[in-house]
Amino acid sequence: MAINGLIMGAPQLLWPFVLIWLAHMAIGACRQLYDTRLFSRLNALMSKKAVRDQSNDGVAISEITARVEMIEELVEFMEDEMPVLLALVVGLVGSLALLALYDLWWGVIMLGLMVPILIINAVTGTRAYRNNVALNTEWEKQVEAISDRRPRRWHVHFGRMAKLRIRLSDLDAAS
Amino acid sequence: MPRPDASDSRADAALDALKQKSLPIAFTYLLSLVENLFELAYP
Numbered sequence: 001m002a003i004n005g006l007i008m009g010a011p012q013l014l015w016p017f018v019l020i021w022l023a024h025m026a027i028g029a030c031r032q033l034y035d036t037r038l039f040s041r042l043n044a045l046m047s048k049k050a051v052r053d054q055s056n057d058g059v060a061i062s063e064i065t066a067r068v069e070m071i072e073e074l075v076e077f078m079e080d081e082m083p084v085l086l087a088l089v090v091g092l093v094g095s096l097a098l099l100a101l102y103d104l105w106w107g108v109i110m111l112g113l114m115v116p117i118l119i120i121n122a123v124t125g126t127r128a129y130r131n132n133v134a135l136n137t138e139w140e141k142q143v144e145a146i147s148d149r150r151p152r153r154w155h156v157h158f159g160r161m162a163k164l165r166i167r168l169s170d171l172d173a174a175s
Numbered sequence: 176m177p178r179p180d181a182s183d184s185r186a187d188a189a190l191d192a193l194k195q196k197s198l199p200i201a202f203t204y205l206l207s208l209v210e211n212l213f214e215l216a217y218p
Binding site for chain 1: 187191193196200202203204207208209210211216
């Protein structure tokens with residue numbers, strides 16, 4: 001409509017486009033202002049709670065440091081990656097629904113094609129979870145391993161970290 | 176990148192804080208979905 005308006009010499013037809021663009025920019029800016037504050041405060045709150053509770057429980061400083069870094073990663077994931085994943089899921093469900101409305105059988109066939117994908121994801125997801133547990137456990141030993149000042153210990157620790165990261169990446173590629 | 180094993184007991188304290196903020200988090204995700212919808216309006 002906006003392009004037709006320009007071609008036909010009727011610039012007033014551009015207004016709906018301008019209004020939509022302004023609303024988009026306003027919502028985008030508000031969301032950014034809000035979520036930066038929310039996730040930064042959430043990170044601080046989670047880290048404070050973890051440090052307080054685990055210091056009281058006598059957990060080693062090496063483990064607490066690693067857990068604070070893990071909290072930061074979790075919050076980053078929730079802030080940056082979760083909205084993208086949600087948009088993908090909504091897009092997928094919407095596309096399937098539209099396809100089913102257009103032709104029910106094609107909708108059912110596409111839904112059926114998702115079953116093997118879900119099975120592969122479930123299998124690789126379980127393995128990735130176990131790998132993450134092992135990686136996080138190793139990560140918790142990092143400060144202790146570095147302060148030990150024994151090259152052999154550094155070699156073992158960073159070697160294990162590399163091995164677990166490679167395994168995680170391979171599982172990611174397989175899924 | 177490694178992610179925290181959230182269901183592990185190591186993450187209990189942090190998960191309590193997460194539950195407290197679940198509504199505002201859901202609101203930001205809703206805003207983000209609305210923002211994505213606007214992109215459909217562009218030629």
